Amino acid sequence: EVQLLESGGGLVQPGGSLRLSCAVSGLTFSSHGMNWVRQAPGKGLEWVSRISGNGDNTYYADSVEGRFTISRDNSKNTLYLQMNSLRAEDTALYYCAKDTSSGRYIFDYWGQGTLVTVSS
Amino acid sequence: EIVLTQSPATLSLSPGERATLSCRASQSVSSYLGWYQQKPGQAPRLLIYDASKRATGIPARFSGSGSGTDFTLTISSLEPEDFAVYYCQQHSIWPLTFGGGTKVEIK
Numbered sequence: 001e002v003q004l005l006e007s008g009g010g011l012v013q014p015g016g017s018l019r020l021s022c023a024v025s026g027l028t029f030s031s032h033g034m035n036w037v038r039q040a041p042g043k044g045l046e047w048v049s050r051i052s053g054n055g056d057n058t059y060y061a062d063s064v065e066g067r068f069t070i071s072r073d074n075s076k077n078t079l080y081l082q083m084n085s086l087r088a089e090d091t092a093l094y095y096c097a098k099d100t101s102s103g104r105y106i107f108d109y110w111g112q113g114t115l116v117t118v119s120s
Numbered sequence: 121e122i123v124l125t126q127s128p129a130t131l132s133l134s135p136g137e138r139a140t141l142s143c144r145a146s147q148s149v150s151s152y153l154g155w156y157q158q159k160p161g162q163a164p165r166l167l168i169y170d171a172s173k174r175a176t177g178i179p180a181r182f183s184g185s186g187s188g189t190d191f192t193l194t195i196s197s198l199e200p201e202d203f204a205v206y207y208c209q210q211h212s213i214w215p216l217t218f219g220g221g222t223k224v225e226i227k
Contacts, residue, residue, distance in 0.1 A: 035216075045156075045164065045207055047216040061215045062121070095163055100175075105211040106154040108175060110163035 002026040002109045004096050009114030016086050020114055022079040022096030030054065030074040033099035035107060036081050038092035038116075048094070049081065050105065064090075086118045122146050122210050124219035132227040139195040141222045143208035148188045152212035155184055155193045158221075159204045168193065169211070198224070 008020040022034070036048040049070040050059045058070050069082040079096050093115050097107035123146040133139055143153065151171040156164035166175040168184035171191060181196045195202055203226050208219040 044221045045158075045209075045218040047209075047218065050216070059214050100166075100169060102169075104152070104154075104169055105216055106166065106169045106209060107164075108166045110165075112163055 002098070004098065004109055004111035006094065006096050006111045006114035009094065009116045011117045011119065012086055013120050014087060014118055016118070017082070017084045018086065018116060020081040020083065020094055020116070022111055024077045024079065024096075024098070027098075029077040032101070033105070034072060034079045035097045035099065036070065037095045037097050037107070037110075039095070039113075040089075040092045046092075050099075051079070083116070086116075088118050090116060091118045092116060121215055122149060122213055122217050124208050124210060124217055126208060126219035126222045128222060129220070130223045130225060132225050133198055134227045135198050135200055137198050139198055139202070139224055141193040141206055141224075143191040143193070143219050145189045145191075145210060149210040149212035151187045152210060153186070153191050154209050154211060156207045156209065157202075157204045158207065164207065195224075
């Protein structure tokens, strides 16, 4: 069974930093692109970032480019999101999500999310 | 970036009725569009990708159609568990983008 488990969320002040983790099991982790998608309270979904299976290629939404860094450790089956210079508008539930096995940039498995709150 | 506009914002229907949800893209995404269902307190669930391909385990009452800029998700006969919010997502051009969602509620 494929499982994705996020951690690392919490309350942080504006301008602060946080690192999210997503532990993945039940699949060959290095074979799949991985993503972070967020959802502000009561709002819709926003794609944040993607990393290829071998970690060579990364993509970011304009809203986080230059502030967030996606990475992965295939030896630990874990995905990361380093978030710096956090703003109030970054407050959201952050999901990790896996590309489909067909290689499409759409997500067939999701974690349950970790909540990030940016507030003073 | 590609903007996806979903309509209507809310659809009020009864169980057994047919639901038709629309997603329009600001420019062509070819057939690279998918649909998700999200229930309160849950992560999204992939229903459709490549405009018309059902994801693993998705019932046949869910179908997708369209190409280019206009797409439709159809639920042929609503079951009680289908009342939820539905999002479209284009997987053609970076950055990946989602529509604003359509809530299907019980009439």
